Amino acid sequence: MPEESIEHIDFDALNKKAISQPLVSHIYTADPSAHYFNGKIYIYPSHDVDAGEAFDDLGSHFAMEDYHVISMDSIDSKAIDNGMALHVNDVPWAEKQMWAPDANEKDGTYYLFFPAKAYDGIFRIGVATSPSPTGPFTAQPEAIKGSFSIDPAVFKDDDGSYYMYFGGLWGGQLQRWRTGTFNASEPDSPTAFLPDDNEPALLPYVAKMTDDLLEFAEKPKTIEIVDEKGALLLAGDNERRFFEAAWLHKHNGKYYFSYSTGDTHFICYGISDNPYGPFTYKGRILNPVVGWTSHHSVCEIEGKSYLFYHDSSLSKGVTHLRSVKVAEITYLEDGTIVTLDPYKD
Numbered sequence: 001m002p003e004e005s006i007e008h009i010d011f012d013a014l015n016k017k018a019i020s021q022p023l024v025s026h027i028y029t030a031d032p033s034a035h036y037f038n039g040k041i042y043i044y045p046s047h048d049v050d051a052g053e054a055f056d057d058l059g060s061h062f063a064m065e066d067y068h069v070i071s072m073d074s075i076d077s078k079a080i081d082n083g084m085a086l087h088v089n090d091v092p093w094a095e096k097q098m099w100a101p102d103a104n105e106k107d108g109t110y111y112l113f114f115p116a117k118a119y120d121g122i123f124r125i126g127v128a129t130s131p132s133p134t135g136p137f138t139a140q141p142e143a144i145k146g147s148f149s150i151d152p153a154v155f156k157d158d159d160g161s162y163y164m165y166f167g168g169l170w171g172g173q174l175q176r177w178r179t180g181t182f183n184a185s186e187p188d189s190p191t192a193f194l195p196d197d198n199e200p201a202l203l204p205y206v207a208k209m210t211d212d213l214l215e216f217a218e219k220p221k222t223i224e225i226v227d228e229k230g231a232l233l234l235a236g237d238n239e240r241r242f243f244e245a246a247w248l249h250k251h252n253g254k255y256y257f258s259y260s261t262g263d264t265h266f267i268c269y270g271i272s273d274n275p276y277g278p279f280t281y282k283g284r285i286l287n288p289v290v291g292w293t294s295h296h297s298v299c300e301i302e303g304k305s306y307l308f309y310h311d312s313s314l315s316k317g318v319t320h321l322r323s324v325k326v327a328e329i330t331y332l333e334d335g336t337i338v339t340l341d342p343y344k345d
């Protein structure tokens with residue numbers, strides 16, 4: 001349910017039809033990356049605020065400054081806000097726009113991975129560490145070398161390797177990196193530098209992390225998303241092509257790469273036998289929510305799988321004031337996921 005239609009929404013009626021309610025309502029939270037560490041649920045969201053920035057298609061109104069970690073003892077228990085975990089003022093290289101983060105754990109240290117705009121106006125991805133899953137986190141002095149764009153998601157494979165998946169179109173600047181270096185020429189428009197509709201869509205990236213999880217161990221590689229015939233999805237196929245919000249999880253030995261289609265507002269996914277892909281498009285996990293953006297994570301908790309996602313129902317449709325929610329997802333026998341409708345009739 002994209003932003004353009006919100007003036008017609010009866011939010012009281014909609015909230016009654018919603019399949020779940022915000023996990024916290026004292027602050028706005030979005031882009032939830034959920035993990036199950038040591039028998040407890042930790043959610044690493046964006047912390048939405050209204051900073052008074054004008055709306056534009058580059059997402060300048062998403063002017064977030066810090067992160068809070070949300071924790072839950074179990075899926076049915078109250079969600080706790082553990083306070084500020086990292087502020088942009090404590091990240092030497094970052095100027096603004098603390099967008100969708102993720103976290104992971106290795107040998108008792110917790111790593112917060114986050115995108116932010118550096119002082120030159122280019123999005124980079126940084127790392128901050130803490131001995132606690134809830135922070136506070138201490139940022140590395142520089143962004144990850146060779147990082148660019150937004151929405152990092154760090155997946156730990158069964159062999160102990162960690163991979164970062166990332167990228168995002170329009171305000172996320174992925175289209176400006178088509179030639180391998182940042183295209184700084186004007187115009188700073190969300191659609192400049194995009195492929196034509198009949199060309200292959202821009203692809204997200206993956207890079208294996210170094211053992212200390214602070215740098216890329218390799219040059220990032222593109223991740224192919226293909227149709228059932230093995231053909232790359234096209235840029236004009238905007239109900240299926242990648243836009244932002246990468247996530248990787250494993251189910252029954254298969255790799256599931258899920259993402260948002262951005263301007264068509266779906267959470268979709270593809271399946272592969274390899275963490276580098278190619279991923280064969282399989283369908284939608286979540287239909288459009290109230291608000292322009294859709295962003296999610298999939299987390300297995302005590303044998304059940306959950307989709308953490310957000311919508312703008314609490315703010316009555318303000319697209320940059322979102323709330324994190326959770327709903328169980330179901331797999332069919334062939335490994336496909338039953339599409340969730342966020343508001344039931």
Ligand code: FUB
Pocket residue numbers: 030031046059062099100150151168244245293294295
């Ligand atoms: O929260 C800011 C941006 O909005 C995220 O980085 C995108 O995924 C979208 O949710």
